[in-house]
Amino acid sequence: MLNNIIRLIIAGILLLGSIFLFINSFIGLGVLAVLLSGLFVLTHFKNEKNLIAFYFLRKNKFESAGKVLAGVKHPERMIKSQEAYYYYLSGLIFSQEHKNNQAEKQFKKALNIGLRMKTDKAVANLNLSGIYLSRRNKKLSKYYLQEAKNLDKQKMLAAQIKEIEHMMKRI
Template identity: 75%
Template sequence: MVRKYLRLIIAGILLVGSIVLIVKGSVGLGVWGILLSGLFVLLHFKNEKNLLAFYFVRKNKFEKAAGVLARVKHPEAMIKSQEAYYYYLSGLVEAQSNNSSKAEKHFKKALNTGLRLKTDQAVAKLNLSGIYLSQRNKKLSSYYLKEAKKLDKQKMLSAQIKEIEAMMKRI
């Protein structure tokens, strides 16, 4: 319990110390302390390992992203939104390494934990649709494809959705 909020506790202590420094006359050190406490607050809500894994996924370096995610020992100790993105990233990495059973498990856990962005939910459901299509489960595949279509408001995934629909017609 305390471990989950340790960064916020450290940020609070730094903030109090910074205010004391400003009152005593060390304005420069106080400002640096406030900036440092802000960094701790930011890293509480945006886990640095998830950010690094997102960077590697964006650069198509999935092996490095898997290595970063493997260093997370207890994802359940993260706040819920960061835990969801941990499982989302793990699902993307496993899908790239053709491990569909683990990818399916991670995507479902990410959706159940609560991905914030609708586009991330759409990508997860689209990947689940592709996984079920590769397992020849057309019913579940079409269900997740319809869900992905509903969530894709900006039509960012329209090409991938059309591709999976074409694959469904062949089966």
């Protein structure tokens, strides 16, 4: 938390410095200072380790994403939305490594803390449904699958939902 306060203080100092630079006709340096202060404000709301892990996940480099997230010592000190996405990313990595018990805990923590985007909530619920289906717990799997359906308004996960429904019919 102290780290976030320091970031905001640095952003404020840079913003004041940019005003001073604009007054003294150093327009280029003033614009640079405004951009740097914006970067500090952005990292206050978006944790850089989460952003790097998201990048590695998009490139399907799960091992690298796991190493980045392992560098976070105290996720409970993050802003709540950052903490939720930390657990969400950890759950995705554990599910890719077939560590279902750990993935389940991480997804549940992420959902309890509160993911911001409905699509992310739907993905977490869909993964929980798959985990419970692999344990042959059809009741919980149906519950989480229904939650995923309700949250997936744009039908981005329609193929995965149908696949899980098809697997559920086999059990």
